[in-house]
Amino acid sequence: MIYHILPTSEWNKWRNAEHYEHASLKEEGFIHCSTAEQVEGVVDRYFKGVEDLVFLHIDPNLLEAELKYEESTGGELYPHIYGTINRKAIVKTEFEFEI
Numbered sequence: 461m462i463y464h465i466l467p468t469s470e471w472n473k474w475r476n477a478e479h480y481e482h483a484s485l486k487e488e489g490f491i492h493c494s495t496a497e498q499v500e501g502v503v504d505r506y507f508k509g510v511e512d513l514v515f516l517h518i519d520p521n522l523l524e525a526e527l528k529y530e531e532s533t534g535g536e537l538y539p540h541i542y543g544t545i546n547r548k549a550i551v552k553t554e555f556e557f558e559i
Contacts, residue, residue: 461517461551462493462527462539465502468512468555475553479544480516490528490540493518498538499557505533517552518545 525543
């Protein structure tokens with residue numbers, strides 16, 4: 461399982477769509493994701509003080525877009541999705557992260 465984190469207000473725009481597209485797809489060419497072990501660090505670095513977050517649980521086996529693990533912060537390998545996230549791959553949404 462991989463995870464994508466975003467504010468609830470942003471998710472509300474996409475929750476009924478067949479595909480989810482984050483702005484980073486147009487800006488950087490991929491959507492940032494995390495492994496379970498990386499979620500806490502990502503929240504601390506990029507979402508500190510942000511309330512109302514949504515954690516999308518994404519099953520990599522159900523993704524239609526290409527998934528690559530690439531070096532990023534601190535030399536760690538992070539999952540990047542090179543395309544939109546199809547709704548069927550989002551197997552769970554949570555408002556508090558629990559593994």
